[in-house]
Amino acid sequence: MSARFLPRESFATLVDALRDGRRLLGPRVRDGAITFGDLEAAEELPIGIGDEQSPGRYRLRDRGDDRAFGYAVGPTSLKETLFPPRETLFRAERRADGKVGFVAVKPKPEATAVLGARACELAAIGVQDRVFVHGVASEPRYRARRDALRLVVAVQCTSPAATCFCGDAGTGPRVHGDAADLIATEVDAGLVLEARTDEGARLLDRLPTREVAGDEHVEAERDLDAATTKTRTGRLAFEGLPERLFAALDHARWDEVAARCLACGNCTNVCPTCFCSHAEEAGATAGALEGRSERVRVWESCFSSDHGAMHGANPRATTKDRYRQWLTHKLGSWVAQFGTSGCVGCGRCTTWCPAGIDLVEEARALDGPVESAGSAADGFASPVVLPEASSAAEPADREGPLSCDAPRAEDLVPRAAEVLAITRETSDVVTLHVRDHGVAAEPGQFLQLSLPTIGEAPISVSGVSRAEGFVDVELTIRGVGATTRALTSLEPGAELGVRGPYGRGWPLAALEGAPVVIVAGGVGLAPLRGAIRALVEAPERFPDVRLFVGARAPEDLLYPREMITWLERSHVKLTVTVDHASPAWRGHVGVVTRLLRRGAIPEDARALVCGPEIMMRFTSDALLAAGVAHDRQWLTMERHMKCAVGFCGRCQMGPHLVCRDGPVFRRDELALLGREGF
Amino acid sequence: MTVESRTLASFPGLATLPTDALASIASLTSEERHRADSLLFSEGDAPGDLYVIVRGHVQLTQRFDGRGTTAVLTLSDGELLGWSALLRRPRVASARALTETVLLRMNASALLELCENDPRVGHRVMALAFEEVADRLHATRLQLLDVFGSK
Structure with missing residues (x-):
């Protein structure tokens, strides 16, 4: 499609055409920054206004010209539109029959057009699509807003800020493919426009455009080339970065940056791809009185103390842990989780960091020879091996395991x-x-x-x-x-x-025919009971089952009566041990791992393990010592599962979303097991 | 009942000892059979002998002031019992057979003398005991963590 030119004095026709039956979002000056918001007239565009950005600093400036798109990016992106900071998921209320009913709350967004999206912002939408649309489930509220985004006019950036690195990230400043319907490049006299979709071509037909003059074309290409050069800083090589970051988990730089980081979460708020969320009961007290309540989803930051916390204990206890989580996720494990980097190179996290922490600078410092903060004595001197990019990153909608009449998994x-x-x-x-x-x-x-x-x-x-x-x-x-x-x-x-x-359960089919060793600690017996029952009931498939159950004390043992029925089966052996007991206790006393070192484990065994993480780690070591390789051990991980379908980011454990990829993992998938701060 | 060298050699820590060393240990070792519930030794007893459990379960208990008597560990097949004998220290715990139990009893004074005179044997016996005590120390730390307790 050939390019057309829209003179500056006709920008109003573009705004009017976009607003025809649609809500229009575009850039305008609010609160001392250029932000996306409802745009009603071309005069509201930030005409003649640019921005100056550096780590920890953002200022508007007078450009001294009449450019309408002569700035880089502001603190807001289209994330706020597609994934609002706060929204109701469902209401719980008493129905007429007195029973509790749960009613989904779904938005009915009006058709929306966007003017002035940058290449990095469109890339960010692509990244969020992989989380909310192409994961194990498809989030209906996000999807509804995404579908309502009918017409997008991108304006390619020719005014990148000092903090920008879209060229390094490979996302900009040029817009590739059909990420927008119409692509514009602003030159002194107006906009060079190019339609990328039929919808864009129809829009272009309605505008009073003319042919692009030769010097206008030259000006546009020259400015874009200059922006490309400026944003291709060469300071950060994205290729192979996940592996390099996960090889640097013990780098001394994490301590240094943690000393500067305020853990305020500004970076995650302004990031156009950060998607972590919390869900809370709104108006709980009043609701309880009136017999109703709402579950509300709000943005959450991995810098908050609650992000990974499970019943009071947080696997990421320090700011260092949380900064490392943010950076290794954004630039590293995102690839394993979603098949793309989480960073589009917009530089917002750096500009809006009150401490002026420069993401690129930090990643660069970590991306060199590792200066280890600790010794190799903790056993983690070797780099963490990341799994292949997630299959969930394949843009194919996967159905949840629910029947049609039930609410679907993604509805939450x-x-x-x-x-x-x-x-x-x-x-x-x-x-x-x-x-x-x-x-x-x-x-x-x-x-x-x-x-x-x-x-x-x-x-x-x-x-x-x-x-x-x-x-x-x-x-x-x-x-x-x-x-x-x-x-x-x-x-x-x-x-x-x-x-x-x-989630993914126990791999019963992989156990058939082999001796099966099951090690349960404390309430860890509960997630195993279904598997044990299946094994107990099918001696022809599972001829040799050995159960090792540990608990704190005899009175803390679960299912004692059912255990006796398991013992009645000739293919099942059961050993119970407790940490403390009175002399009247006739069973074993001692930690459960001691039971595994007495020739009790056949070398060709397959093992299922569930219990506190530390118990599972030592059990796994004992199994390995007994000849059971890591690819024949399965563990179930406990993390802060909040949404359960990969939308909320709360149950991350390095490259894994435990709700989606687990909770049962083969041991060789758990490179981070036992490593503090994950 | 006397014990043959090959009985001793069936225990992993001793298997690699030369034949003459095994024979020397065998000469100071006897096999004992205890009924369920027999008391093998008591906490505070004078230094006694060293045992290896051939078959059975042995419960170790300790008295803790104000908390009564607590079972601290259960030992079974192939494990060392009564390591304090090698230090010539009084018993730190009481040992009771929970089931019918077969033990190899090694005369501690004679064993220590053998270890003194034949450093190969001495090294092997001490390494065996050290490994056992190290394992128990590690396990005790896990017990102290109270991993199944409420946080």
């Missing part, structure tokens, strides 16, 4: 379920017997349990019995946080919300 809306009975297992652990109308979980999968006005928690399924039209699910829960304590105090007849099942 629970279905109502009822507590039939409760078994008190120990002083702080109960098993809820819940009647659910979803799909039966496979052993090792988990459900998200919701209590309106209180919250939601991921709970492993510890037993399932299918029936016509419903599934009875057993959920063994230890009351640790507010939600789990409330769940453990439910009475028969209580209602709760259920989402799922989610």
Whole structure:
């Protein structure tokens, strides 16, 4: 398609054509910055205004000309439009029959046009699409807003800031392909326009354009080439960067940058690709009185103390851990998770950092010979091997494991379920017997349990019995946080919300024929019980099953009566050990790993392990010493699963989203197991 | 009951000892059989002998002021029992057979004398005991972490 020229005095026709039946978002000056917002007239464009940016500094400046797009990028991007900082996911309310109903809240966005998007911003939308549209599930609220983005006019950047590095990131300043309907380049006299889609061509036809003069074409290309040169700083090589960063996890620079970082989360707020979110009960107190509540999703930063915290303990306890998480995710593990870097080179994180921390400078410092902060004695001297780019990055929508009439996984809306009975297992652990109308979980999968006005928690399924039209699910829960304590105090007849099942369960097919060793610690027996039941019931497929169960004390053992029935099976051996006991206890005393070193483990065994992370790590070492290689061990990881479908970023463990890639992992996938700060 | 060298050689830590060294240890070792619930030794007993468990389960208990008697460890097949014998120290824990138990009992004074006179044997025996004590120390640290406790 040949280029056309729109003279400056006709910009109003472009604004009017874009606004024809649509909301128009474009750049204008607000609060001392150029930000995206509703644009009603061409005069609102930042005419003659540019910006000056450097680490920790942003200033508007008078350009002394009448350019309307003569700036780099402001603090806001289109992220706020597609993924609002705060939105309601669903309402829980009493229905007419007195039962709890969960009603999805979905936006009905009006058709929207955008004027002035930069190449880096369009690239950022592409990155967020991989999270919200092309992952294990497709987020309907994001998708609705994305679909409403009907017409995009990109203006290629010829005024990059000192903080920009889109050239290094390979995202700009030129817009490639059909990321926008119409591509513009501003020169002194107006806009050189090129349609990239049919929609863009139709728009172009409506504008009072003329042919591009030769010198206008030369000016546009010259300015774009200059911007390309400026943003191709050569300071950061994206190729191979994930591997290099994960080889530098012990670099002394992490301590240095942590000393400057305020952990304020500005970088993640202004980043056009950061997608982490929190979900909270809105108006909990008032709602409880009125019998309704709302779950609200809000942006969350990996710099917040709550981001990775699970029942009070945070795997990323320090600012160093959190900075390392942010940088290794943004520039590194994002590739394994979503098949693309999380950085588009817009430089916002650097400009808007109150401490002036320059992302490129930090990455460069880390991207050299490793100066180790610690010794190699912690056993982590070797680089962490990253998995291949995630298959979830393939832009193919995958369906969640739910039936059609149930709410779909991606809706994030629970279905109502009822507590039939409760078994008190120990002083702080109960098993809820819940009647659910979803799909039966496979052993090792988990459900998200919701209590309106209180919250939601991921709970492993510890037993399932299918029936016509419903599934009875057993959920063994230890009351640790507010939600789990409330769940453990439910009475028969209580209602709760259920989402799922989610995640990858135990690989039962991979165990067939081989001796199977199962090691469970504490409540870690619960996620294993479904697998154990399957193994106990099928001696022809699993002829040799050896269970090792550890607990704190005899009174903390789960399912003692059921354990006795397992022992009655000739293909099952069970050894129980506790950390402390009175002399009256006839079983073993000692940590569970001691049981594994007595020739109890056949070398060709396959092993399933669940328990506290430290117990799993030592168990894995003991299994390896007994000849069970890492590719024959499976562990289930506990992380802060919040959304359960890969949207919220809370359950990250290096390259993995535990909800999506786990919770069951083969041991050789867990390069970061036991490493502090992940 | 006397013990043959090959019985001793079936324990991993001793398997690589030369035949004459095994024979020397065998000459000071006897096999014992204990009924379930027999007390093998008591906390505070004078220095006694060293044992290897051939078969069975042995419970170690310790008295803790104000907390009564607590089971601290269960030992079974192939494990060393009563390492304090090698230091000629009083027993640090009581040992009770939980099941019918077969033990190899090594005369501690004679074993120490053998170790003194034949450094190959001495090194092997001490390495075996050291490995066992190191494993128990490591496991005890994990127990102290109380990994299954509520945080």
